[in-house]
Every structure is written in C-alpha cells, then in structure tokens.
Amino acid sequence: MRSDWKLKLCVCLAIGLGGAATLWSQSVAGVSSRPADRIVEAIDETKLVPLTGNVHPLARSEFDRGVVAESMPMERIVLVLKRSAEQESALSAFNEEQYDPKSSNFHHWLSAEQFGATYGPSDADIRNVTSWLENHGFRIDSVSKGRTTIEFSGTAGQVGAAFHTEIHHYSINGEAHTANAGDPQIPEALAPVITGIASLHNFFPKPxxxxxxxxxxxxxxxxxxxxxxxxxxxxxxxxxxxxxxxxxxxxxxxxxxxxxxxxxxxxxxxxxxxxxxxxxxxxxxxxxxxxxxxxxxxxxxxxxxxxxxxxxxxxxxxxxxxxxxxxxxxxxxxxxxxxxxxxxxxxxxxxxxxxxxxxxxxxxxxxxxxxxxxxxxxxxxxxxxxxxxxxxxxxxxxxxxxxxxxxxxxxxxxxxxxxxxxxxxxxxxxxxxxxxxxxxxxxxxxxxxxxxxxxxxxxxxxxxxxxxxxxxxxxxxxxxxxxxxxxxxxxxxxxxxxxxxxxxxxxxxxxxxxxxxxxxxxxxxxxxxxxxxxxxxxxxxxxxxxxxxxxxxxxxxxxxxxxxxxxxxxxxxxxxxxxxxxxxxxxxxxxxxxxxxxxxxxxxxxxxxxxxxxxxxxxxxxxxxxxxxxxxxxxxxxxxxxxxxxxxxxxxxxxxxxxxxxxxxxxxxxxxxxxxxxxxxxxxxxxxxxxxxxxxxxxxxxxxxxxxxxxxxxxxxTALSSQAITLSPASLNFTSSKVGAKSAPQTITIRNTGSAANTVTISGIDFAGAAAKSYSGTTKCPATLPAGASCSVIVTFKPASAGTLKADLVVLDNATGSPQFAKLSGSIVAATTTAISSVRPSTAPIE
CATH class of the missing domain: 3.40.50.200 (Peptidase S8/S53 domain)
Structure with a gap:
C-alpha cells in the first residue's frame, strides 16, 4: 500500500493536471514506456561470465576454515538487476529535471511502480531470470516494485551449483563468518540484466x-x-x-x-x-x-x-x-x-x-x-x-x-x-x-x-x-x-x-x-x-x-x-x-x-x-x-x-x-x-x-x-527560486611583461537574466584558485541586482611568479546555480622580481 504522503501528492497532481496527467507520465521518463527485452539468447549453462569484484577482502585463505554444509540455508539473497544504457541516460536526465526549479518536471515524483515500469527490466526479462532461479531450486521471495532487485532463497549447495562458487567458513580475530570464496558466475545470456549478487557473506555493515x-x-x-x-x-x-x-x-x-x-x-x-x-x-x-x-x-x-x-x-x-x-x-x-x-x-x-x-x-x-x-x-x-x-x-x-x-x-x-x-x-x-x-x-x-x-x-x-x-x-x-x-x-x-x-x-x-x-x-x-x-x-x-x-x-x-x-x-x-x-x-x-x-x-x-x-x-x-x-x-x-x-x-x-x-x-x-x-x-x-x-x-x-x-x-x-546570473565573458586571458607588473585591466559583466520579479542578492565577489593572489579587482556592483540589470568587475593581473597562472572570479549570490565562475588565465615573459600580494576589490562585498 502506498503511503499517505504520496497519495496526497498524487491526488494533487491528478486534480492539477487533469487531462495532461497521461502526457506528463510519458514525457518525464525520457524512454519508451515499455522497456525492450534484453535477454535475447537462449540460456546456455556452459557459457558463463564472472561477476567480478564480489569477494569480500577478508575472505582470504589464511582465515579459511573449510566449505559449509550444502544444506546451510541462505535466505533473502538479493540479486541486483541492471538498467540498459538508454535507461541509465534517461533516468539521469530526468533526475536533473526533477531537481531543477526551472524544469516542468521539477518535483514530479514517481511511484515505485512507475519507476520500475519505466526504468526496470521488461516483464519477459524478469520472467526469464526468475524461471532460471526456480530451475535451480530457489524460492522467489519477491521482485521489488522498482525492479531493482529480486529476493530469493535456497541453500549453499544450490548457490554453488547455480553461481559456481563455494561458501566457506572463515574466522577473523575470533569472529566466525561465512562467505563466498570466489566471484559468482552466471550464464552469458542473463548478463544484460544482472549486475550481481549484493552479498553472499555475513560481513555486515556496523552501527x-x-x-x-x-x-x-x-x-x-x-x-x-x-x-x-x-x-x-x-x-x-x-x-x-x-x-x-x-x-x-x-x-x-x-x-x-x-x-x-x-x-x-x-x-x-x-x-x-x-x-x-x-x-x-x-x-x-x-x-x-x-x-x-x-x-x-x-x-x-x-x-x-x-x-x-x-x-x-x-x-x-x-x-x-x-x-x-x-x-x-x-x-x-x-x-x-x-x-x-x-x-x-x-x-x-x-x-x-x-x-x-x-x-x-x-x-x-x-x-x-x-x-x-x-x-x-x-x-x-x-x-x-x-x-x-x-x-x-x-x-x-x-x-x-x-x-x-x-x-x-x-x-x-x-x-x-x-x-x-x-x-x-x-x-x-x-x-x-x-x-x-x-x-x-x-x-x-x-x-x-x-x-x-x-x-x-x-x-x-x-x-x-x-x-x-x-x-x-x-x-x-x-x-x-x-x-x-x-x-x-x-x-x-x-x-x-x-x-x-x-x-x-x-x-x-x-x-x-x-x-x-x-x-x-x-x-x-x-x-x-x-x-x-x-x-x-x-x-x-x-x-x-x-x-x-x-x-x-x-x-x-x-x-x-x-x-x-x-x-x-x-x-x-x-x-x-x-x-x-x-x-x-x-x-x-x-x-x-x-x-x-x-x-x-x-x-x-x-x-x-x-x-x-x-x-x-x-x-x-x-x-x-x-x-x-x-x-x-x-x-x-x-x-x-x-x-x-x-x-x-x-x-x-x-x-x-x-x-x-x-x-x-x-x-x-x-x-x-x-x-x-x-x-x-x-x-x-x-x-x-x-x-x-x-x-x-x-x-x-x-x-x-x-x-x-x-x-x-x-x-x-529561497534556493528554489528562478533567479539567474550570467558572467560575460566566461573567461579572460591576460599577459604581463614581468613578475609584479600589472596587466591592462579587463571587464567581466554580471547580469541578472531572471524573471522580472526576481531580484538577486550578491553576497560576495572574490578570487579563488591556486593563483588567486595574482589577480585583483574593483567593482561598484550593488548588494542587490534587479532583473535585467547588470554591473561590472574590473580585473587586473599582477603575476606573483613565472608560468601560466590560473584562477577564478567567484560570484556568490542567491541565484540558481550559485556560485558563478569566470575563468582567469595569465602568463608572463620572465620572472625577475619577488611575489607581490594582490589587492582585494575596493568596493565589492568580498567574502
């Protein structure tokens, strides 16, 4: 049963969107509403692929105390399912939209069932995997609603036969454990939808x-x-x-x-x-x-x-x-x-x-x-x-x-x-x-x-x-x-x-x-x-x-x-x-x-x-x-x-x-x-x-x-507002004749490109990065910048050492995406003087 907090959200969506609700559920997914089948070959138990990286680092030979009994129960094993590359890309893009206040999908949450239907394996792939497990004698406990995992139960002997790894006893500092001695293996035909088994051991997380x-x-x-x-x-x-x-x-x-x-x-x-x-x-x-x-x-x-x-x-x-x-x-x-x-x-x-x-x-x-x-x-x-x-x-x-x-x-x-x-x-x-x-x-x-x-x-x-x-x-x-x-x-x-x-x-x-x-x-x-x-x-x-x-x-x-x-x-x-x-x-x-x-x-x-x-x-x-x-x-x-x-x-x-x-x-x-x-x-x-x-x-x-x-x-x-700040140009290049010599000044324009009702508050303008001391600036930017307004920062390069010196102009504000950065790069001809500290902007609220 779905929880009250999600039911209320869904009711509001249904009322607010009316006939558009169906269009929304299709557009947010970014992929076909019916995932393609990825298990397309017959399952051949002689063609195996290893699920690497799944042996616990303490399951080592010096701690090994032998194979467990084949009858040892192994319950609620978690098989981890895999999304296709298309699904991964679409889900990542959708998540970005869910958390972008400017997106039409902002805070449009999915139910577990919607998530599974869109980003999980197909029905046929789920049936193929569960049938394969059942054919090896396992009991299917559940398929998660989000189609991220399958829980199944069996014995150590069944695990060994199906996944081609033995379960051993281990003793570490007086603590008894059981774990798989080698990486599991699965038929190659199942690999497109299986990431691996979450755990075949009891080296569990600790409080x-x-x-x-x-x-x-x-x-x-x-x-x-x-x-x-x-x-x-x-x-x-x-x-x-x-x-x-x-x-x-x-x-x-x-x-x-x-x-x-x-x-x-x-x-x-x-x-x-x-x-x-x-x-x-x-x-x-x-x-x-x-x-x-x-x-x-x-x-x-x-x-x-x-x-x-x-x-x-x-x-x-x-x-x-x-x-x-x-x-x-x-x-x-x-x-x-x-x-x-x-x-x-x-x-x-x-x-x-x-x-x-x-x-x-x-x-x-x-x-x-x-x-x-x-x-x-x-x-x-x-x-x-x-x-x-x-x-x-x-x-x-x-x-x-x-x-x-x-x-x-x-x-x-x-x-x-x-x-x-x-x-x-x-x-x-x-x-x-x-x-x-x-x-x-x-x-x-x-x-x-x-x-x-x-x-x-x-x-x-x-x-x-x-x-x-x-x-x-x-x-x-x-x-x-x-x-x-x-x-x-x-x-x-x-x-x-x-x-x-x-x-x-x-x-x-x-x-x-x-x-x-x-x-x-x-x-x-x-x-x-x-x-x-x-x-x-x-x-x-x-x-x-x-x-x-x-x-x-x-x-x-x-x-x-x-x-x-x-x-x-x-x-x-x-x-x-x-x-x-x-x-x-x-x-x-x-x-x-x-x-x-x-x-x-x-x-x-x-x-x-x-x-x-x-x-x-x-x-x-x-x-x-x-x-x-x-x-x-x-x-x-x-x-x-x-x-x-x-x-x-x-x-x-x-x-x-x-x-x-x-x-x-x-x-x-x-x-x-x-x-x-x-x-x-x-x-x-x-x-x-x-x-x-x-x-x-x-x-x-x-x-x-x-x-x-x-x-x-x-x-x-305030963090969910749609204020927008742009810096133009996005980068500046400087040259100087020698260490300690100032370059010609250049200008970066800060503009509030947000909607009319969104005034931006500027809380700081500063330089950051390894060569920040080689840059200084002055500005008359106000503490608040109305929509459509702009102000300027005059930047000067005064190299503190030889070589290419890079830093960022950083603007801290309450606009979406803050802080904003402009890339700064400067170079010199020769190093003939000692380093000179930079001068901070004279009027900006520098933080």
Missing part, C-alpha cells in the same frame, strides 16, 4: 555509534553522575556533572540540542513535525518503554514509534538494538510531533537486515524522510552491493524521499572498525562509507562542541532547566575526532603534533583509550568497483556538489552536512555526548525517576537521525516532499557569508544557514608503513593517516558545516 558512560540524574537538582568510575573511563559522561578527576562535563539533552541549533523558534510556531513521518531503517527490535522514558524524562510529548516487521521478527539484537534506539529517540527529539516509523528486518546468513529495511522503505514509500545509520567501506561492499545501494537510493530520490546516511565514525579511515578495543590504529588507508557515498543520499558527518577553551559561563548556565537543558545558545564546533590525532586532544596535552600525541599516549601517558578509531568520516568515493583488495571506480561528482572548498577531484565527496556527534572522551578529559535511554546494557527501574540510567552515546548514528528530524520540519513547512536535500543544501551554502558564519566567531541571532567549521581534522592514528600513513619521526610506531582538515567553505571533515535549523527551514524556498 555508526560510540558509547560512553552510564549515568544517573538527580530528579531534584538535575545533576548527573556516573554510575561508577570504571564506566566513566570508557568515554564521556552526561548533562552537567563532575567526573572522578574534578572535571566538569556537559552532555546534550533534546532541549540543549534545540537551543544550540536554534530549533525552539520553529517549535514555538508549531513547526515540530506534526503530520509528518520519518522512516528509520532497522535491524533489531527496540524496547518501547525506553523511548517512553526518554520522552518523559526530557519533557517531550508522548509519541510512541510505529514498528513494521519486514518478514521475520529478529527480536532484540545486540548492537543493532542500541543503534535503532538512538535513531528513534533522537529523530523524534528533533521533530517531537512527527511519527517515527521504524522498519525492522532480520539479517540472514547472506543479507544484512538494514539493507532489507532500506529496500522496504523505498519500495513502499513509507515516509518522505528516511535515516539509516550503518556503514562499511566501498571496498568491503564490493561491486554488486555498491550498485545495489546506489540503485535503490536513486529510486528513492526519484520518488521524492530525502535519505540521510551516517557518513561514518572512522574519520579518514573508512574501512576500519570503531568497535575494535584500544589500542587500535588504522592500517587500511583512506576509504569512505559505501552506504553514504551514493550521490542520491545526504551523507551526515560529525562535529564536536569546542567549549573547553572558553570560560564555562560563555556557553552554559550554572544549572539545568526542568527539561535538562544547560546550553545558552550556539556553541563553537570543530570536526568530531575523539582520538589522539584529534586537534582538541593535541591541544589538551600541549603536544607539538598529532603523531607525538599518539605515540606518547600509547607509550607513556597511560591513555591507550585515545589510540582508537573515532571521528566523523569523510573523503572521496574511489572504490565502487574493487578488484580483490585494490580499488577502482568511485561515483562521479554530481552537478549540485560545487562551491567554495569543494575539491576539483571529479568524484563524489563526503560528508555533505554535519551535526554534533561526539560520544565524549576518556575520564579526565572534558567533553560532551548525547544521552539516550537504552536498557540493553543495564537493568533499570523506569517507574522511579531517580533510578533512570542514561547511556552516553555519539557517532554519526546520532547526527543522521537528528538531521532527518530537521528535514521533516522542512517538509512540514513547505507542505511537500523535497526528495534529495543536497541540491538545496549546496545552493543555500553558496549564498552564505563565510566570514560571518565562521563557527569560531558567529554569534547568536545570526542569519546563517550553515555554521562553517574552519579548524581541526578527521585524521586518524595509523600503523607506520601502512597505506597513506604519514610518520615524520624515525622510530615512531604510529603515524597519522593523511586525512582532511576543516577549511573555509566545504571540506571533507564536516562538509558544509552544521546548521541553524530555523534559518534552514525558513530559507529553504
């Missing part, structure tokens, strides 16, 4: 969360204390309390979060999630009384979640239970009146429950906003699983679903596990979370509140409010990095470098708890089609991912946006963490307010559902599903005054949509001699994994930064 201490709250004073000193050693404590070493900690309650990220004005206006749904992808049941206690103890309305079991009920699963509890409690904490719908699927010997829940949510159009908080790197997913997630998420974006994924908790070391006990250093190099790298999801990274360097009273009240809030307002942020490689820890120990901090922590500080993997993840997609342990592929950079700071790497970069994600620090180091009610680790008496035990927690598993909660407020405010949020996020970021919105200096009452983090990194500790590990001191056993620094604008540590929720929600529609 992206870190746990801190267990704490209690005094119901009279609101003060928090750790349950015992040993639990506080693991990570950080809660609310406001003093730990065993006399340091005051501050943990984050829902009303703290609402104060810091400016949710309260929205709540006061009734923009609180009323009438909205948020879907949570789950792999375990949760204890509903935990959610009720969380809501009651923090002054939130009683709003129990809805649980949907997709197939077998897995019950309460260790690890996943805490993950899903966090997701439900904090998505609801941000949007307290929204209906949180958690879809729960049991993992099988071959398929991760979270993947099955993702597919259910997208195929059943469960909600216009979805959050998932599991992760594993692109390399470990393999070719078919990367394709499966990307294809599913593209379907979701085409249906109008806003999907939020945890970017990961491994910093720059995406293939590592944050679950490995300390000391734990990276050895696998730079990687990203393959569940978040798809260009059809918002990858949510993590920040940390950096309040420790300021007087306590700067950011915190002396006592908690009745709802447990202590925060006064926005708090300065840095990338979340709770390791010895993190900038805060280096500062805390007054060390000269992260490398020395990590080696000292390991060797002499007795702070091995800092030699761990724990930071908000980021980087570039580069491993979607791996071969063995080597990487290739990576998603191309989407058209909307542009702006100040976005790397010119041609690849999809992570994260997109970040929110607070810290789980705290070891005992003795001040910090903050989220709070949840979760009875997984402790027996609690929830009928007695004085006996409630809270779990400190963090990770991008917290920031993703929190941002999904904010997105549900956008949907409520706009009255319509918005689909992929990234085009609007980047468009809004392009209009920001980055100086005014610098997280280090921004004040309350600001007009910022994003808080730009500009200091700190997500670099991780690594083993000397391993890939991408930088060790500068001879003899050091640990180095730092070359990661990513927070810089002006976008960066691979925190993306666009964190958000001011009220400004984001209220400003959403």
């Amino acid at each position: 992206q969360m870190v746990k801190g201490a267990l704490v209690t709250r005094d119901p009279k004073t609101g003060k928090i204390k750790a349950v015992d000193s040993t639990s506080a050693k693991t990570m950080d404590p809660q609310f406001t309390y003093t730990d065993g070493n006399g340091f005051k900690r501050e943990d984050i309650t829902p009303f703290d979060f609402a104060t810091i990220y400016n949710l309260l004005p929205l709540w006061n206006e009734g923009i609180n999630g009323s009438g909205q749904k948020i879907a949570i992808s789950g792999a375990s049941d949760i204890t509903l009384s935990d959610v009720a206690t969380f809501q009651k103890s923090f002054g939130l309305p009683n709003n129990p979640p809805t649980i949907i079991h997709n197939g077998k009920d897995p019950g309460l699963v260790a690890g996943a239970r805490g993950e899903n509890t966090l997701d439900v409690e904090w998505s609801g904490a941000v949007a307290p009146r929204a209906k949180v719908v958690m879809v729960v699927s049991a993992s099988t010997s071959t398929t991760f429950g979270g993947q099955l829940s993702d597919a259910y949510i997208v195929d059943h159009e469960t909600a216009p906003v979805m959050s998932a908080s599991y992760g594993t790197c692109e390399l470990e997913l393999g070719t078919a699983a990367n394709a499966a997630y990307n294809s599913l998420y593209q379907q979701g974006a085409t249906e109008g679903i806003s999907i939020f994924e945890s970017a990961g908790d491994q910093g720059s070391a995406g293939c590592e596990s944050q679950d490995t006990p300390a000391p734990n250093a990276s050895s696998t190099g730079l990687q990203v979370n393959g569940l978040a790298s798809s260009p059809y999801v918002t990858a949510v990274g993590g920040t940390d509140f950096f309040w420790q360097a300021s007087p306590y009273s700067t950011y915190w009240n002396a006592t908690n409010s009745a709802s447990g809030a202590t925060a006064k307002g926005y708090i300065r942020e840095i990338p979340w990095n709770s390791t010895c490689a993190g900038s805060f820890i280096v500062l805390f120990f007054s060390e000269p470098s992260a490398e020395q901090t990590c080696n000292d922590a390991y060797n002499s500080f007795n702070y091995e708890d800092l030699v761990v993997i724990a930071a908000g993840s980021g980087g570039k997609s580069a491993c979607t089609t791996p071969k063995g342990s080597s990487c290739s592929g990576g998603y191309a950079k989407p058209s909307w991912q542009k702006g100040v700071g976005v790397p010119a790497d041609g690849k999809r970069d992570l994260p997109d946006v970040s929110l607070f994600a810290s789980g705290g620090y070891p005992d003795g180091i001040v910090g903050s963490a989220y709070l949840v009610c979760d009875s997984e680790n402790v027996s609690c008496n929830y009928t007695n307010p004085g006996k409630i035990i809270y779990q400190e927690i963090g990770g991008t598993s917290a920031s993703s559902p929190a941002l999904a909660g904010i997105m549900s407020l956008v949907v409520q405010k706009t009255g319509a599903a918005q689909g992929l949020a990234n085009p609007v996020f980047y468009a809004l970021a392009a209009k920001e005054n980055l100086t005014s919105c610098n997280s280090n200096t921004v004040t309350n009452g600001n007009h910022c949509v994003f808080y730009d983090t500009t200091s700190g990194t997500n670099s991780q500790v690594c083993v000397t001699g391993t890939p991408n590990c930088v060790t500068k001191t001879s003899g050091d056993v640990l180095g730092t994994l070359s990661g990513y620094a927070a810089t002006k604008g976008y960066d691979q540590a925190t993306g666009l930064g964190s958000v001011n929720a009220t400004n984001l929600v209220n400003g959403w529609q």
Whole structure:
C-alpha cells in the first residue's frame, strides 16, 4: 500500500493536471514506456561470465576454515538487476529535471511502480531470470516494485551449483563468518540484466555509534553522575556533572540540542513535525518503554514509534538494538510531533537486515524522510552491493524521499572498525562509507562542541532547566575526532603534533583509550568497483556538489552536512555526548525517576537521525516532499557569508544557514608503513593517516558545516527560486611583461537574466584558485541586482611568479546555480622580481 504522503501528492497532481496527467507520465521518463527485452539468447549453462569484484577482502585463505554444509540455508539473497544504457541516460536526465526549479518536471515524483515500469527490466526479462532461479531450486521471495532487485532463497549447495562458487567458513580475530570464496558466475545470456549478487557473506555493515558512560540524574537538582568510575573511563559522561578527576562535563539533552541549533523558534510556531513521518531503517527490535522514558524524562510529548516487521521478527539484537534506539529517540527529539516509523528486518546468513529495511522503505514509500545509520567501506561492499545501494537510493530520490546516511565514525579511515578495543590504529588507508557515498543520499558527518577553551559561563548556565537543558545558545564546533590525532586532544596535552600525541599516549601517558578509531568520516568515493583488495571506480561528482572548498577531484565527496556527534572522551578529559535511554546494557527501574540510567552515546548514528528530524520540519513547512536535500543544501551554502558564519566567531541571532567549521581534522592514528600513513619521526610506531582538515567553505571533515535549523527551514524556498546570473565573458586571458607588473585591466559583466520579479542578492565577489593572489579587482556592483540589470568587475593581473597562472572570479549570490565562475588565465615573459600580494576589490562585498 502506498503511503499517505504520496497519495496526497498524487491526488494533487491528478486534480492539477487533469487531462495532461497521461502526457506528463510519458514525457518525464525520457524512454519508451515499455522497456525492450534484453535477454535475447537462449540460456546456455556452459557459457558463463564472472561477476567480478564480489569477494569480500577478508575472505582470504589464511582465515579459511573449510566449505559449509550444502544444506546451510541462505535466505533473502538479493540479486541486483541492471538498467540498459538508454535507461541509465534517461533516468539521469530526468533526475536533473526533477531537481531543477526551472524544469516542468521539477518535483514530479514517481511511484515505485512507475519507476520500475519505466526504468526496470521488461516483464519477459524478469520472467526469464526468475524461471532460471526456480530451475535451480530457489524460492522467489519477491521482485521489488522498482525492479531493482529480486529476493530469493535456497541453500549453499544450490548457490554453488547455480553461481559456481563455494561458501566457506572463515574466522577473523575470533569472529566466525561465512562467505563466498570466489566471484559468482552466471550464464552469458542473463548478463544484460544482472549486475550481481549484493552479498553472499555475513560481513555486515556496523552501527555508526560510540558509547560512553552510564549515568544517573538527580530528579531534584538535575545533576548527573556516573554510575561508577570504571564506566566513566570508557568515554564521556552526561548533562552537567563532575567526573572522578574534578572535571566538569556537559552532555546534550533534546532541549540543549534545540537551543544550540536554534530549533525552539520553529517549535514555538508549531513547526515540530506534526503530520509528518520519518522512516528509520532497522535491524533489531527496540524496547518501547525506553523511548517512553526518554520522552518523559526530557519533557517531550508522548509519541510512541510505529514498528513494521519486514518478514521475520529478529527480536532484540545486540548492537543493532542500541543503534535503532538512538535513531528513534533522537529523530523524534528533533521533530517531537512527527511519527517515527521504524522498519525492522532480520539479517540472514547472506543479507544484512538494514539493507532489507532500506529496500522496504523505498519500495513502499513509507515516509518522505528516511535515516539509516550503518556503514562499511566501498571496498568491503564490493561491486554488486555498491550498485545495489546506489540503485535503490536513486529510486528513492526519484520518488521524492530525502535519505540521510551516517557518513561514518572512522574519520579518514573508512574501512576500519570503531568497535575494535584500544589500542587500535588504522592500517587500511583512506576509504569512505559505501552506504553514504551514493550521490542520491545526504551523507551526515560529525562535529564536536569546542567549549573547553572558553570560560564555562560563555556557553552554559550554572544549572539545568526542568527539561535538562544547560546550553545558552550556539556553541563553537570543530570536526568530531575523539582520538589522539584529534586537534582538541593535541591541544589538551600541549603536544607539538598529532603523531607525538599518539605515540606518547600509547607509550607513556597511560591513555591507550585515545589510540582508537573515532571521528566523523569523510573523503572521496574511489572504490565502487574493487578488484580483490585494490580499488577502482568511485561515483562521479554530481552537478549540485560545487562551491567554495569543494575539491576539483571529479568524484563524489563526503560528508555533505554535519551535526554534533561526539560520544565524549576518556575520564579526565572534558567533553560532551548525547544521552539516550537504552536498557540493553543495564537493568533499570523506569517507574522511579531517580533510578533512570542514561547511556552516553555519539557517532554519526546520532547526527543522521537528528538531521532527518530537521528535514521533516522542512517538509512540514513547505507542505511537500523535497526528495534529495543536497541540491538545496549546496545552493543555500553558496549564498552564505563565510566570514560571518565562521563557527569560531558567529554569534547568536545570526542569519546563517550553515555554521562553517574552519579548524581541526578527521585524521586518524595509523600503523607506520601502512597505506597513506604519514610518520615524520624515525622510530615512531604510529603515524597519522593523511586525512582532511576543516577549511573555509566545504571540506571533507564536516562538509558544509552544521546548521541553524530555523534559518534552514525558513530559507529553504529561497534556493528554489528562478533567479539567474550570467558572467560575460566566461573567461579572460591576460599577459604581463614581468613578475609584479600589472596587466591592462579587463571587464567581466554580471547580469541578472531572471524573471522580472526576481531580484538577486550578491553576497560576495572574490578570487579563488591556486593563483588567486595574482589577480585583483574593483567593482561598484550593488548588494542587490534587479532583473535585467547588470554591473561590472574590473580585473587586473599582477603575476606573483613565472608560468601560466590560473584562477577564478567567484560570484556568490542567491541565484540558481550559485556560485558563478569566470575563468582567469595569465602568463608572463620572465620572472625577475619577488611575489607581490594582490589587492582585494575596493568596493565589492568580498567574502
């Protein structure tokens, strides 16, 4: 059954379009309404093709413990279907139109059935594939509505016979696993419609969360204390309390979060999630009384979640239970009146429950906003699983679903596990979370509140409010990095470098708890089609991912946006963490307010559902599903005054949509001699994994930064306007006689080519690029430019060195496609003087 939010949209379309509805459904597809048959040859079991890149990198001979029994059940195997080249091209073009405010197809969402009928294999091809599976003894469980996958079940023996690969037992660090020992093979005739099998192993994605201490709250004073000193050693404590070493900690309650990220004005206006749904992808049941206690103890309305079991009920699963509890409690904490719908699927010997829940949510159009908080790197997913997630998420974006994924908790070391006990250093190099790298999801990274360097009273009240809030307002942020490689820890120990901090922590500080993997993840997609342990592929950079700071790497970069994600620090180091009610680790008496035990927690598993909660407020405010949020996020970021919105200096009452983090990194500790590990001191056993620094604008540590929720929600529609700015000419070439000598000036004209009602606001004009210092300019462009009006920038070239010097003139504004660029190139005859700094434009509002 289709969901209410989609039914309402379809009714509106039917009423608004009348007789044109049929024409619309044909034109948006861009291809024939009846896909051509692609299985045209007879199936010959002797003519096989390998499905390469689908052996898990840990399914190695040294871990092999032999073949599994042929009778071992393998249920809900996911066969990933392939679109034709024509369909891929048409779908990409249609997606561009869906997110272009100037297109007639803007926000024209498809149903799952429409998507499958247009962009999936033909009926005949589906029958051929399912018949082939049934002939090998498999049971067909389902064909997805979007025709992206076929679920089927059988035994290990049947898998071996049909796909020509054995399933083996493996043992890695005491963990038992099963996996295929070689790449599967299929008949050549089926290859045009089959990408591969998403998974024939149980090396499943992991929750992206870190746990801190267990704490209690005094119901009279609101003060928090750790349950015992040993639990506080693991990570950080809660609310406001003093730990065993006399340091005051501050943990984050829902009303703290609402104060810091400016949710309260929205709540006061009734923009609180009323009438909205948020879907949570789950792999375990949760204890509903935990959610009720969380809501009651923090002054939130009683709003129990809805649980949907997709197939077998897995019950309460260790690890996943805490993950899903966090997701439900904090998505609801941000949007307290929204209906949180958690879809729960049991993992099988071959398929991760979270993947099955993702597919259910997208195929059943469960909600216009979805959050998932599991992760594993692109390399470990393999070719078919990367394709499966990307294809599913593209379907979701085409249906109008806003999907939020945890970017990961491994910093720059995406293939590592944050679950490995300390000391734990990276050895696998730079990687990203393959569940978040798809260009059809918002990858949510993590920040940390950096309040420790300021007087306590700067950011915190002396006592908690009745709802447990202590925060006064926005708090300065840095990338979340709770390791010895993190900038805060280096500062805390007054060390000269992260490398020395990590080696000292390991060797002499007795702070091995800092030699761990724990930071908000980021980087570039580069491993979607791996071969063995080597990487290739990576998603191309989407058209909307542009702006100040976005790397010119041609690849999809992570994260997109970040929110607070810290789980705290070891005992003795001040910090903050989220709070949840979760009875997984402790027996609690929830009928007695004085006996409630809270779990400190963090990770991008917290920031993703929190941002999904904010997105549900956008949907409520706009009255319509918005689909992929990234085009609007980047468009809004392009209009920001980055100086005014610098997280280090921004004040309350600001007009910022994003808080730009500009200091700190997500670099991780690594083993000397391993890939991408930088060790500068001879003899050091640990180095730092070359990661990513927070810089002006976008960066691979925190993306666009964190958000001011009220400004984001209220400003959403401004990014969907049809203002248009053109720069003419699009490029300029300069020559100069020598280094330091000015060229003749040249002019670039900025024109508002939008409709009469659309005035453009220019927020900044600047130079960017490697040779930006060799260019200067003056302008009298006004802050606002009416439709049809134009202004000029006079550009001068003054080379700072020899050679060809390239840069961009960048115009930041509120027009569609901002920022706009004009290419600048200059060359000189000889280098005879030292470099001279450029002169900034004299009158433009330069950012």
